[in-house]
Amino acid sequence: MASGSYSTEFGGGLWRGHGDYMRDKNDKIKAQLDQRYAGDMKSNIFQGVIARIDGHTELNDFEIKRLITQHGGQMEQYDVRMFPSEKRVTHLVADNLAMGNQRWRHYRDKPTSKFVVVKSSWVAESVAAGRRLREADFKPDILHHQGQGSLKGFLQLPKAQPQPQPPPVVKDNPPGGAAGGGVEEDGSARIEIDDDAAPPVPPPPAAAAAAGAGAGAGAGAAGASRAVKPRPSRGRLDATDPGFVDNFFKSSRLHFIGTFRNRVKAKYTFDAFVPVPPPSQLSLLSMSTARRTILYLHVDFDAFFTSVALRRHPEFRNEPVAIAHGSARPNSSSEISSCNYIARQRGVTKGSFMSSALEKCPxxxxxxxxxxxxESTSEVLFEHLMQLSRRIQPLSCDEAVVQLVGDDECADVQQKAKQLRxxxxxxxxxxxxxxxxxxxxIARVAASYAKPDKGSSGVVLVEPKQSKDFMATVPLKAIPGIGPVMLEKLQSLGCNTCEDVRRQRTETDLVTTLGKVMGSRVWAAAHGIDNRQIGSTEASGAGTGAQKSISVAVNWGVRLSTDTDLDKFLASIAADASKRLEERGFLTQAVTFKLMQRHPEAPVEPPKFLGHGMCNELTKRHVLPESTASAHRIQMALRTIWDDEFAKKCPIHEIRGLTAMLGKLKRKTSPAPAPAPAPAPAPAAARGGGGGRGPPMLTDLQEGFLRNTRRKVNMQQGSKGAHIGGPRDVESIDLAAEEDAECAPAVPPSAFSPRVSVAAGATAGGSGGAACAQPSVPPARRYHHLVDVYVKQGSSALRFQTAAEEAIMGCETLDDIRRDMPYDDDVWRAVLSLAKRLGRS
DNA sequence: GGGGTGTGGTAG
DNA sequence: ATCGCTACCACACCCC
Incomplete structure (x- = not known):
């Protein structure tokens, strides 16, 4: 159990719980299979087959498992436990269809996989035929090289029979239907793999189907609300689709939660908490300050998502209800994000797969x-809270802490709480x-005791004097900051409750085991003392100070094939990152790229549909020469990190997710995008079109510029290297860029086609030092996607690389450049005149 | 010893 | 189908 099973190389702690779950599940299924089928073998036709089911199959997965194991084969659906696997999957059973073509390209293009991909009909028909049929005849259509074209025909499953056998099993299981009813094509009695789960009742069918239907209908009726309903569109699963990132975020609960705090902070103005000195300093304060009554209310919706959704489905109020994408299908890997207390009682837990939830609660x-x-429900809460006090720390959409200061605000607090409720x-x-x-x-722990399943009336007040006694009974897990890892460490000290800590351990013990900060924090908490700085982020989860980072992460649905795919994907990530910077008025100067790479031992497709599975994480930070909010520069930074650090370690098809993290944030000071002389910015649409009026189009200029550039590069090939930092002449060529192009030969010209750089030294007359403040110039190769126009000023040139780049790539006219790139006028004169000269010569 | 980086943990 | 995000803190380690 210990740390071994937690290996960090699988992608961090986030999914540890999931791993445990899969481990349990695997054990369970295996035991069931062993037990149930040991004496129930029908044949040996699948001897040596180790099968894994992937995605949706026409034949439902229970059937497949049953047939394979009854006929001499083995299943390996969940391979976390056997990791690194002793068993090698020999057959991947998959019918595919709706999962988007992208993910299959890998199989199609690289038939070197260690396993063969077959449709589920291979299983059924082999059994029916009494022998193992040729796998090649059951290849999913999409793996044939014609690719997608054959998809439609594939929908009528039992088509052109390779065998003279009628389509054996399959009944159509409507979505929402469960493991179908009883008749077996081979005459065996039906055995459900999961029928010992909870109640002795046979699994779902009707109820689950009804639930599915109900959900669908409800979503339809929802009308005004942005309910996420099954989309008819299919291409959206492809992460290279320009709409993918947006769509993903629109449907992602974690994105919703993760971005909520910023949304609510933008909407309201809350006051900061009145600072409360740590107890150790109390004596130093004047009595009046020390004596002021201060209380905290921790307010938290019960089963928030579910309660809100039930408004639209009152008919389910007394039923077990959960919130998830998709419908209640027994093999679904959709995650349960919230469920009501009835469902919890029956063993449904947040974060588990639908399949598991249905096993426990059909x-x-x-x-x-x-x-x-x-969102709107949350608003109601915050508006209510504002009436109590404006000192509010929003924790999430369903949760906040309110600070009450002074006798007035604190009077009758219990009564106020009940009224609020x-x-x-x-x-x-x-x-x-x-x-x-x-x-x-204390407020937070008290709130957890106020939950419906704790049999309270919804409000729990802990008298200040009682804090210490109250905490004694509290399990350590309930202390904020103690997660699975900390808890395990504490358990290794023999502690499960605060009482244990107090009686058996010293603060030094905790500090040794948990670290300096957490050690003393837990020690204090166990004694009823909150030693965090009130109002700090640790205390509330909501930062009081300036935001320190912005990140954009997509670790679902990422299946890329080509370098162009990657560029497109990076572009959409960068665009989103830039958008968020703009919205919050920030500039960034440090871009961190976190990449999830499929772990070498992990199956190509993980148990979770289009999930990332077990991964290695690669992280690299890149500091920019200056702050920016430009999507393009962010993209360049990501691309540079990819080229320099990741590309050699991770083939593109093994990318399972990525994150752009923007750090070194600064407030954008100059709101004006346009320097004084420029006319008002015109929308892109306005400038692109006519071409008749206005200054000369840049495209000519651009073309000439590039043509010229390439010619010069060719001319100078051979003398590679040292160029940066040294003195350079006007219009000299940066050869490192060319060298880079050679390093990545497979890379087609991407969105930023010119992979050459021009290093052009221009003497920017009176450019004024400010524009060239960078004391050092990073190697030019880091920017080889840019068209680098060096304007030499001392040793600095960098900012004009990107400036010129954007000018060339993003603008149509010279005025556009001037408008979009509000740099020092003198410098611009130099850049533009250089560009002109190059373009026209 | 001050700063930067990468990793890990936590919360909702 | 399915939507595995975001932001922060603490720490170990490295460098100068």
Whole structure:
């Protein structure tokens, strides 16, 4: 159990719980298979077959498992546990269809995989024929080189039979239908793999189907709300699709949660918490300050997503209900993001797969996400809270801490809390739980005791004097900051509750085991003391100070094939990153690229549909010469990191996700995009079209510029190298760029076609030092995607690389350049005159 | 010892 | 189908 099974190389702690879950599940299935089928062998036709089911199959996966194991083969659907696998999958059973073509290109283009891909009909028909049929005859259509063209025909499954055998099993299982009813084509009695799960009732069918239908209908009826319903469009699963990132974020609950705090902060103005000195300094303060009563309310919706969704489906109020994408299908890898307490009682847990949830609770009703409803419901809460105090720390869409200061605000706090609760409920039909204490810590723990399953009335007040006693009974897991890892460390010290810590351990023990900060924090917490700085991020989860980073992550649905795919994807990530910078008025100067690479031992397709599976993470940070909000520069930075650091380690088809993290944020000071002399910026559409009026189009200029450039590069080939830093002449050529082009021969001209650089030294007359403040110039090769126009000024040139680049690539006219790139006029004169000369000569 | 980087953990 | 995000902190390690 210990750290070994947590190997960091699988992609960090985020999915550890999932790993455990898969491990358990694997054990369970294996045991069931062993037990149930040991004496039930029908034949040996699948001897040596180790099969894995991938995606959706016409024949449902229980059937496939059953047939394969009953006929001499083995399953390896969940291979986390056997990792690194002793068993090698020999057959991947997949019918594909709706999963998007991208993911299959790999199989198609690289038939070197260690396993063969077959359709589920191979299993069924082999059994029916009593022998193992040729796998090649059952290749999913999309793997044939004609590719997508054959998709449609494939939908009528039992077509052109390679065998003179009628289509054996299959009944169509409507989506939402469960493991179909009983008749077996080979006459065997039906055995459900999962029928020992919870109740002895046979698994789902009707109920689950009904749930699916209900969800669908509800989504349809939702109308105004942005419910996420099954999209009819198919191409969207391809991460290279320009709309993919947007679509993904529109549907992602984690994106919704992750971005909520910024949204709410933009919407309201909250006051900062009144700082409270740590207890150690209390004596130093004047009595009046020390004596001021301060209380904290921790307010938190119960089963937020589910409660909100139930407003649209009151008929399910007394049923187990969960929120997830998709419908209730028994082999779904959709994640349960929220569920009501009825469902929790039956073993459904947040974050588990639909398949697992249905095993535990076959009658589970599944409702879609109503993100707009979540947002508006959340608003009601915050508006209520504002009435109590403006000192509010939003923690999430369903959760906030309120600080009450002074006798007035603190008077009758319990009464106020109850009123708040009732009022919010009357407006939203959703309940909140409220914890009250003299620190955010106590309030928070109290709130967890106020939850419906704890049998409280929804408000728990911990009298300040009782804090210490109250905490004694609290399990350590309930302390904020103690997650699975910290908990395990504490358990290794023999501690599960605060009481254990107090009695058996010293602060030194904790510091040794947990580290300096967490050690003393937990020690304090166990004694009822919140030693975090009130109002700090650790105390509330919501930073009070300036935002320090912005990140854009997509680790789902990423299946790329070509370098162009990657460039497109990077472009959409960078565009989003830039958009967020703009929205919040920031510039960034450091771009970190985090890449998820499929772990070498991980199956090509993970258990979760289009998920990232087990991954290695590669992280690299790149500091820019100056702050920017430009999508293009961000993209360049990402691309540079890819070229320099990642490309040699990770084939493109093994990318499973990536993150752009922007650091070194600065407030954008000059809001004006245009320097004084420029006319008002024209929208792109306005400038592209006519061409008749206005200054000369840049395209000519651009073409000439590039033609010229290439010629010069060719002329000078051979003398590679040292160029940066040394003195250079006007219009000298940067050969390092050419060298780079050779390093990446497979790379087609991407969106930024010119892979050459021009290093042109121009003497920018009175450019004024400010524009050239960079003391050192990074190697030019890092910017080889740019058209580098060096304007020599001392040793600095960099900013004009990108400036010129954007001018060339993003602008149509000289005025556009001037407008979009508000640099020092003198410098611009130099750049433009250089460009002109090159273009016209 | 001050700063930067990469990794890991946590919360919602 | 399915939508595995975001932001922060702490720490170890490196460099100067």
């Amino acid at each position: 009658e589970l009703k599944v409702l879609p996400y109503y993100f707009d409803d979540f 009732d009022s919010v409920h009357s407006k939203t039909e959703c309940w909140v739980s409220i914890g009250i204490g003299d620190s955010p810590l």
